[in-house]
Amino acid sequence: MGATRVTETLVLSLLLLLSGSSATQRRKTRAAPRMPCKQMVFYFHDILYNGENAKNATSAIVGAPAWGNRTILAGQNHFGNVVVFDDPITLDNNLLSIPVGRAQGFYLYDRKDYFTAWLGFSFFFNSTLHRGSITFAGADPLNKTRDISVIGGTGDFFMARGIATLMTDAVEGDVYFRLQVYIKLFECW
Amino acid sequence: MGATRVTETLVLSLLLLLSGSSATQRRKTRAAPRMPCKQMVFYFHDILYNGENAKNATSAIVGAPAWGNRTILAGQNHFGNVVVFDDPITLDNNLLSIPVGRAQGFYLYDRKDYFTAWLGFSFFFNSTLHRGSITFAGADPLNKTRDISVIGGTGDFFMARGIATLMTDAVEGDVYFRLQVYIKLFECW
C-alpha cells in the first residue's frame, strides 16, 4: 500500500510534467531561458563599386530611385538604392585574412530621413571549417547593434533558426564597410 | 503484486504516451488545432513616388524592366517593377493616425497578364507598445485576402513564425494603397 501510494504520487507528477510540456509543445509558447544551441562570430567586408574600383569591388548598386544612378549612392540617405554583394567572410576584423566563406545577397536603403536598410543574404561556407549555408533576412535600423533573423540553413546549419546581432565595425566613406555578425542559433538539428 | 501490476500499467501507458509524443516531435507532424499564440492587426500606408510627391512619398520604384522607367509603374501589370518602401504602420485605417512602427522592405510585381506581387519586408517597432521586428516573405496573388509567411522576428517577437493575412483596404490610383495585416503567430518564445 505504501509502495503503491509512493508510485501514484511519482506517476502523477510525471503525468503533470508531461501534460505541461505537451501543452507547451502544441502552442510552442516557451518561457524557458533563451540559450543558443550554437554561437559564432564572423566579419564580412563590403567594397562598393564606385566607377573606379572594378577590380576590388565586392558589391554593386543595381537599383536606384528615379533621382539616383548606379555609380554613386543616391541622396536622401541612399533611399531606394539596392546593392548586390558577394563579400568575403573572415574570422577576425582584417580584410586581408583568409576568407572562410562568402556573404552573398542584397541590401537596400529604405528610408528618406535617415539611414535604415533591409537585408536578404546568406553566409555560404565550403571549407573544412563549415560546409553549408545560413540565410538571414530583416530590417536593419543601422543602430550601434541590431538584430536580424536567421530564417534557414543547409548542410552543417540544416534547418537553423535564430538571431544575428550586427555591429558596424568600420566604415570608410561610401566605399568600404565591415560588419561583425554574432550568430545565435536557437534551433539546431 | 497488485501494486506492481497497477504500476506497470501506468508506467507502460506513460511510455506509450511518451514515445507517441516523441515521434510527433521528431517529424513535427501536428494534427493539433491551429491556435495562434499571438494575434495582432495593423495597417500600413504606401505612397509611391511619382515625380511630383517627393515630400510625401514613402516608397519609390527602384527596378523596372527594359520597357519601363522609375517614375511611372510599367505597362503589362507593372511586371518587373521593384519598389522599396518605408511605410508608417497604424493601429487603425487612418493615414494620419500616429504611427506605431514602420513597414520596411520591398515588393515587386511579377506577372504580365494580371497583378501579382512578391513581398519581402519587416515590421519594425521601437515604442512602448512593441520593441522588435517581424519579418515577412511570400507571394501575394492580390486576391481580396491572401496569406504570406512570417519567417522570423526579433525583440518582443523573438523567433516568431506564422501567417499574415493581407487585405487591400484602400487604393487610390497608382499612388496610394493601404493594407490591413492580420498577423497570426503559431510559434512564440
Add this chain to the structure above:
Amino acid sequence: MGATRVTETLVLSLLLLLSGSSATQRRKTRAAPRMPCKQMVFYFHDILYNGENAKNATSAIVGAPAWGNRTILAGQNHFGNVVVFDDPITLDNNLLSIPVGRAQGFYLYDRKDYFTAWLGFSFFFNSTLHRGSITFAGADPLNKTRDISVIGGTGDFFMARGIATLMTDAVEGDVYFRLQVYIKLFECW
C-alpha cells in the same frame, strides 16, 4: 519492497528519459534521423526577356550594375543582374505540360568571377492538386545540385520548413533554363 524497487527503477528511467527529451526540446538540438514529413518534386521553366520574345518571356531583367543594361545579361558572370520571374511549374520536365502552379519571385547574380545566384521566391498553387504557397530563400552556388531553404508556407503548406535541392535540368543560352526542385519538408503542421 521488491515492487517498490522495480517501480522506482522504472520511474527513474522514465524521469531520465523525460528530462533528456525536455532538454532536447528546450534547445531543439536533435540527433534524430532526418526524415522528411513531406517530399515533392517539381520543375519550373524560365524564359528570360531579351528584347525579342515579349510574348513568351516569363522573366525580365529589372536591375543591372552600372556596366549593364536590362535587355542583355551583364558581363562578369552577370554580376549585379536582378531578374523578376513568374514561371510555370510542371510535374515533369516538359515546358508544354499543363502547369500545376507558378514559381514567382526574383533571383540575382552575385559573383564576378563565376556564376552564383541568390534566390527569393515562392511556389504558388491554386488547383485541386495543391492550394497554398511554399516560400524559398538562399544562396545558389549553381553547382550540379545545391540546397536552399524552405522558410515558410501557407494553405496546404502551412508553416512548412525544410530544404529544396535544386538541379539545373536544361539551359539554352541566356534565354531558357529549367530547374528541378526536390522539396523535403521537415516541419509539417
